[in-house]
Ligand code: IDP
């Protein structure tokens with residue numbers, strides 16, 4: 001168990017479909033802590049860096065174009081095992097195959113336009129957070145009053 005930070009993107013389709021509040025509420029209700037948030041039309045170069053591991057894939061040019069076609073909401077979320085928790089909440093990449101109860105499974109029908117991104121490991125989380133939030137100045141260190149009710153502090157946050 002470790003407290004982690006992860007990068008979440010509410011992709012252009014989530015913003016265009018008016019699902020920002022719905023998706024953000026799922027993360028808040030789960031107990032993940034919001035530590036940074038911005039809505040922006042990021043330049044293509046931001047997504048070229050973000051999707052660098054997929055550079056050789058045939059869908060890469062279309063993916064960069066889609067992500068820079070409309071505003072995106074970038075979030076930094078924090079919690080115990082936050083990376084895995086968020087990935088589970090997102091569901092499978094292909095929204096048509098994503099399990100009911102997941103964000104993609106409940107709200108989407110597309111493989112490429114799949115509403116949400118979440119970092120897939122500690123190293124990608126660190127580089128993705130730096131890409132969207134620069135240095136730590138844009139991330140808020142704070143303690144929600146709900147923390148001792150969300151966690152067993154002695155067991156899970158010691
Ligand atoms: P993930 O978002 O579930 O981690 P990745 O395999 O990392 O999935 O792919 C990054 C993004 O690229 C996906 O979320 C999706 O938007 C897009 N993508 C992945 N595979 C395909 C594909 O085969 N066709 C079209 N778009 C794809």
Ligand code: MG
Nearest residue numbers: 117118119120
């Ligand atoms: Mg991925």
